[in-house]
Amino acid sequence: MSKTHRYEVTVTWTGNTGTGTSSYRDYSRAHDLTAEGKQPIAGSADPTFRGDPARWNPEELLLAALSQCHMLSFLHVCVMAKVVVTGYSDTPHGSMTTTADGGGSFDEVVLRPRVTLADPGQADQLAELHERAHKLCFIANSVNFPVRHEPEPVA
Template sequence: MHEARVIWQSSGDFAANRYTRGHLWRFDGGAEVKASASPSVVPVPLSDPAAVDPEEAFLASISSCHMLWFLDFSRQAGFEPTTYEDRATGALVSDGGRMWIPRVDLNIRVTWAEAPDADTHKALHDKAHHACFIANSVRSEIVVNLLENTP
């Protein structure tokens, strides 16, 4: 069982829709993260641009899950990544009045102690994508873009 606590306290004029969207995410291991509605959805100062918004967290959870599986499958295959960076992107769109993120792009750059060939590198990402719990839990299309495969 996994758990995340979301904690919000009223501040501002709630009835007039001028209340803070800032809140706290508290995780079972003790980590706390400042969270808020996105400033693109709720203007500052009612949102906090320095906090993580749900859309960013959605992208980060997909990216992180993919990376963790990729690293494990790379290890199992005898390859050693030395750095891994992903700039995950996605955009909210309206679909019949419902907002959602239909596509997530993982824009991944990996460096290696000794790089596998391009087909093996791609296969490791494909295997990671299919193993990722988060990717298997969402209806968004997830596209893996390999930006670089350097030694």
């Protein structure tokens, strides 16, 4: 049975330096992301697009959302398979191509999860568990580019 879930955030531009968007260089890309009951996230554009490198940009947030969703789905399928995970980290990377008109899109994202198991003898199940998690991930199912997995072994 399907169920619709709704989400709401507020994005507020805070980058008016006095003259609004009077020219490309006259405004900051700074903005705040907020949601009820949560701490704000300081956002900006990528530094390539005149953004503040100390703030999160949309491209990083997209990578983070894909990584988080996969991890949460993976932990779920591990519980169901009775595989005990004791550590998990990921260092995803993505590639984006811009177009001459200023637009662009992501070409792919590669997740590189590092998983530590309570029983290292279950490591042979990891590839299949990552595949199952990928099929369940809401965010990966919502993008129009490949999301690949390159699990890294944990020593």
